[in-house]
Amino acid sequence: MTEISDRVPPPAPSISPEQIKAIPVRHYGRWVAGVVVVGLLVLIGIAFSNAKINYSVIPDYLFDPGIVAGAWTTLYISVLAMLLGVVLGVILAVMRLSSNPVTSTVAWFYIWFFRGTPVLVQLLLWYNISLVFPVLNLGFYKDEMNQVMTPVLTALLGLGLNEAAYMSEIVRAGIQSVDEGQTEASHALGMTQGKTLRRVVLPQAMRVIIPPTGNEFINMLKTSSLAYAVQLPELIKKATDISSTSLAVVEMYFVACIWYLFLTTVFSIVQYYVERRYARGSSRSLPPTPLQRMRKYLRMFGSFRRPEVAR
Amino acid sequence: MTSLAKDIAPGTGGHPMVRAEAVHKSFGLAHILKGIDLEVNPREVFCLVGPSGSGKSTFLRCINHLEKISAGRLYVDGRLVGYRQQGDKLYELKEKEVSAQRRDIGMVFQRFNLFPHMTALENVMEAPVQVKRETKAVARERAQQLLDRVGLGDRKDHYPAQLSGGQQQRVAIARALAMQPKLMLFDEPTSALDPELVGEVLDVMRDLAADGMTMIVVTHEMGFAREVGDSLVFMDDGVVVESGHPREVLTNPQHERTKSFLSKVL
Numbered sequence: 001m002t003e004i005s006d007r008v009p010p011p012a013p014s015i016s017p018e019q020i021k022a023i024p025v026r027h028y029g030r031w032v033a034g035v036v037v038v039g040l041l042v043l044i045g046i047a048f049s050n051a052k053i054n055y056s057v058i059p060d061y062l063f064d065p066g067i068v069a070g071a072w073t074t075l076y077i078s079v080l081a082m083l084l085g086v087v088l089g090v091i092l093a094v095m096r097l098s099s100n101p102v103t104s105t106v107a108w109f110y111i112w113f114f115r116g117t118p119v120l121v122q123l124l125l126w127y128n129i130s131l132v133f134p135v136l137n138l139g140f141y142k143d144e145m146n147q148v149m150t151p152v153l154t155a156l157l158g159l160g161l162n163e164a165a166y167m168s169e170i171v172r173a174g175i176q177s178v179d180e181g182q183t184e185a186s187h188a189l190g191m192t193q194g195k196t197l198r199r200v201v202l203p204q205a206m207r208v209i210i211p212p213t214g215n216e217f218i219n220m221l222k223t224s225s226l227a228y229a230v231q232l233p234e235l236i237k238k239a240t241d242i243s244s245t246s247l248a249v250v251e252m253y254f255v256a257c258i259w260y261l262f263l264t265t266v267f268s269i270v271q272y273y274v275e276r277r278y279a280r281g282s283s284r285s286l287p288p289t290p291l292q293r294m295r296k297y298l299r300m301f302g303s304f305r306r307p308e309v310a311r
Numbered sequence: 312m313t314s315l316a317k318d319i320a321p322g323t324g325g326h327p328m329v330r331a332e333a334v335h336k337s338f339g340l341a342h343i344l345k346g347i348d349l350e351v352n353p354r355e356v357f358c359l360v361g362p363s364g365s366g367k368s369t370f371l372r373c374i375n376h377l378e379k380i381s382a383g384r385l386y387v388d389g390r391l392v393g394y395r396q397q398g399d400k401l402y403e404l405k406e407k408e409v410s411a412q413r414r415d416i417g418m419v420f421q422r423f424n425l426f427p428h429m430t431a432l433e434n435v436m437e438a439p440v441q442v443k444r445e446t447k448a449v450a451r452e453r454a455q456q457l458l459d460r461v462g463l464g465d466r467k468d469h470y471p472a473q474l475s476g477g478q479q480q481r482v483a484i485a486r487a488l489a490m491q492p493k494l495m496l497f498d499e500p501t502s503a504l505d506p507e508l509v510g511e512v513l514d515v516m517r518d519l520a521a522d523g524m525t526m527i528v529v530t531h532e533m534g535f536a537r538e539v540g541d542s543l544v545f546m547d548d549g550v551v552v553e554s555g556h557p558r559e560v561l562t563n564p565q566h567e568r569t570k571s572f573l574s575k576v577l
Contacts, residue, residue, distance in 0.1 A: 185424035185483075188375055189438035189490060190414035192406055199441060203428045280428055280470065 057248050061255045070238030071259045077155050077227060077234060078220045084160030085220075086213065089167025094197065096172055107168065114165035120226050123158035127230040155227035155234075163220060170212045174205030206278040214271035218264045235259055326389045328353045328494055328525045329374060335382035336369055343369045345549035346383070351542075353493075354523045358536040358557060361546035362572055367529045370546070371496050374527065375416040376409055387416065388493060414442060417487030421499040423479040425471040431458060431482045432467035435489045442490070450489070457485040461515050477508030481515055488519075495519065497528040533577055537561050545569045 049055075061067055095107035114122070130145035178201050186196040225236040235256045243252040276289075329351040336344035343366045351357045359367040372378045373385060376393040385392045393409060394401045404412070425434050435454035439445040445453075458464050461481040463474075471479050480500055487495060497516065501509040513535050520526060520539050530536060536543055536557045543557040545564070553560055553569045561577070564570045 179424075181420060181422055181424040182426065184377055185418075185420060185426070187377065187410070188413055188416070188418040189486070190410045190442045191438065192410045195441055199437065200426055204426075278428075 053250055053254075054248060055251070055254075057246070057251050058254050058258075061242065061246075061248070061252065062258060064242065064255075066238045066242055067235070067255055067259070070233060070235040070256075071263070073233055073238075074221065074224050074235040074259075075263060077152065077159065077232065078217065078224045080156055081159035081163055081224065082217050082220050084156065085163025085167045085216070088161070088164035090171050090202075092164060092168035093171035093175060096168060097175060111165045111168055114162050115169075119158065119162045119223060120229060122162055123154065123226055123230050126154045126158045151227070151230055151232040154230045155224065155232045158230070159220065159224060159227065163216065166216060167213065170209055170216070171205070174207075174209035175201055177208045178204045203278070207275075210271070210275050210278060214267070214274075217267060217271075221263050221267070222260060327351055327386075328355070328388055329357075329527065330386040331370075331383065332385075333383040334370065334373065334380050334385055336366070336373060336378060337381045343549055344373070344380070347546075347549075347551060349544060349551060349554070351525065351527060353525050355525055355541045356520045356539050357525075357527045358540040358543040359527065359529045359546060360531070360533070360536065360543060360572075361552075364548075365546045366549040367546045368498050371418075371498050371527060371529050374494075374496055375413050375418055377418075387412070410442070414438075414490055415493050417490060417492035417495040419480070419483050419487055419495065419497045419500045421502050423471070423476070423483045423503070425479055425483055425486070427471050430468050430470055431463060431474065431485075434471070434482055435486045438486070439489050454485070454489060457488055458482070460518075461485045462511070475508060476504045477511045480504065480512045484512075484515055484519070493525065495524055495526045497526060497530070499529050499531065501530070501532055531576060533561055533573075545572065547572070 092107045092110060095103040096111070098104050126149065129149060133145050136143055136145050136148045175197075182200050182204065183196055186200045191199065224232075224234055227234055228237040228240070231237070239252040239256040243249040246252070272289075327350040329349075331347045331349050334344055334347040335342070347366075347370055359371065361367050369378060373380050374387060374392065379393060390412070391401075392412065393404055395404060395408075396402075425431075426437065429437065432451065432454050435457055436447070436450040439450040439453065440447055455464065455467065458467050461484060463478055463481055463485070466474060466478060466482075471482070474482065484500075500516070501512050504512065509532070513532065516526070516528070516535070517539055528536070528540070540557040542554065543560050544554040545552045545560060545566075545568075547568050553564060553566050560569065561573060564573055
């Protein structure tokens with residue numbers, strides 16, 4: 001790191017010493033562990049391949065139009081519910097931290113209720129909301145509640161409102177992690193509470209907020225399968241529908257799992273790069289990308305290559 | 312270095328820049344300030360010294376209403392800080408009005424408090440754009456000038472984590488100056504710095520004083536106080552023990568407490 005550029009460098013020694021060429025420490029334990037792991041994997045693979053599962057149908061159904069449509073529904077309901085959760089979560093977190101006792105109490109009760117009851121029950125409650133409000137009357141818009149509450153809207157409300165309770169706690173932790181000096185500096189410059197929150201506190205809180213939010217999103221991708229119970233045609237519902245006619249029950253769940261794994265993998269990668277974006281300024285250099293890291297791990301595994309010379 | 316603060320609006324109408332009348336401050340049961348009376352004139356460099364816990368930082372933070380005073384009156388440029396007086400009643404100012412008052416008062420913190428997610432240039436641009444609604448182009452040009460003047464024009468794209476402590480503090484001074492304040496508050500600006508970096512920050516402050524900025528400086532740098540200060544106040548245990556011209560107070564202290572404090576720091 002350059003400190004002050006105009007500093008005179010110390011006089012270089014006249015003879016540079018010989019580069020060290022030592023034999024690196026051998027990590028035999030790593031090789032043993034690697035062999036054990038591979039052995040176990042082979043055993044599990046053999047067990048699964050001898051099971052009474054008809055693997056050959058999996059590729060046939062992997063890109064079945066119904067399955068692809070289900071995966072698409074899973075994806076968009078998760079994204080929408082997460083968006084609702086994040087927006088409402090930020091609002092709830094700010095309410096909870098507010099000095100206004102009314103807003104902080106409201107937020108507290110919201111979190112208490114939505115975290116304290118199962119998502120499945122919340123989904124079913126929204127599904128049956130017409131028992132409470134048979135007619136939706138917004139003044140300018142009036143309709144039977146059963147017409148309004150489509151499976152998509154039911155799933156969106158059930159999953160999103162539940163997520164908001166969790167997100168608000170994550171956002172609150174993030175906001176509280178930002179040094180108080182930041183708020184003071186911002187106030188001293190004449191910025192209002194709202195500006196301070198938007199321009200100074202939240203961008204810094206993001207670093208703390210993003211990793212658990214990525215976690216929540218990946219959780220959401222899978223929790224959305226509960227919307228099966230409110231007739232949302234998502235991945236699990238589609239897989240079950242097909243299995244009832246094709247009789248390939250477990251095989252269809254394998255198909256669904258492949259899709260879930262694909263979706264979570266893609267989003268793990270997205271999350272990684274979002275984290276990198278918000279790490280700006282927090283350290284002197286950005287963390288390595290996965291590719292860079294993979295190369296490093298390969299090097300670490302032994303001494304296939306010559307040892308890295310400290311620069 | 313050219314003029315750091317050529318746009319300073321000098322205090323208007325002949326009243327002092329800061330006037331404190333029997334200012335008290337308590338945190339719960341802790342009585343921190345026990346009646347501070349003082350005046351700071353426009354273009355004056357006013358040094359606050361004293362042992363830690365004497366209330367000097369708290370008093371400084373009262374001036375821009377980061378802390379609310381518990382009793383007394385505090386005026387900046389003839390206006391009551393944080394309140395509006397109508398008849399004999401005091402009304403708390405709304406958040407927006409408090410923010411408006413703070414715009415004219417720059418503050419530099421012991422721990423710099425730069426925004427770590429913004430580059431040096433963005434730090435300096437932030438308040439003019441967000442608070443004064445200046446266009447980005449105008450703010451950028453002024454920010455560049457200010458960074459040039461504190462000697463960091465070539466570091467504008469560095470994030471705070473990539474700057475040394477002294478460089479960070481100079482950016483923080485530029486950031487405060489970007490709002491064209493009429494008063495600058497310095498809260499131990501060199502206390503968190505390595506000894507070899509103190510000088511560069513004091514140099515910037517010296518230039519600022521020469522340009523006629525009104526400055527209130529909480530400091531342990533007695534050399535700076537003696538050389539640059541116009542007045543000096545020694546505080547202990549929430550009261551002003553002694554005040555006067557820095558050279559007089561520092562070389563010929565009258566009170567026992569001042570004497571014992573100075574014997575430890577000089």
